Amino acid sequence: MSFPKRRRLEPHARRQEIIEAAERLLIERGADVRVEDVVRGAGAAKGTFYLYFPTWDDLLDTIRQRIFEAFDRAHPMPDTANVAVDWSVLLEELAVAFVDATVEMGGMHDAIFHSDFAQRRAIPAADHPVNRLTGLIRAGQRAETFAAVDPEPTARLLFAVIHETADAVAEGQDRQRALAAMRRMLRQSLGAKP
Incomplete structure (x- = not known):
């Protein structure tokens, strides 16, 4: 042989x-x-x-970091010192990008973010989507775009909406309808203008 x-x-x-x-x-x-x-x-x-x-976890950790880096390269945060930012539009764009990225990951999403590995190795705080969303809400509040909501619990709830939208699209629900409902919930929750 x-x-x-x-x-x-x-x-x-x-x-x-x-x-x-x-x-x-x-x-x-x-x-x-x-x-x-x-x-x-x-x-x-x-x-x-x-x-x-x-270890296997070291490989999964590397892949998770690559996922965050690829997302950040594709959707960089604007330099707020030099550019006026429409925070409600930015939030919606990032939410849609998250939905699409999650769907494209297929089974890798669950393996990296919802398996035993995710329990053993927590997402670093700086990369955690809830923390990122909290920072975005605070920035929108400083710019007087978003209502005076409590940023961290609001970010948790909004992330649940965004994540559920990704799950719905991955399960075959109509993408445009799901995204429209998500956008509406984001705007209403933050008091942003449609």
């Missing part, structure tokens, strides 16, 4: 190949993916996996 010859890759390229294989598999299969699946998908040895990721 002959085995295919392994390709020689630079360490950073091999690590990247493992990450990308894991992301593909997680999107397709969610939390059912194992190390063996990833190394098979990457064409790497199991030992190679552990050179780059001492």
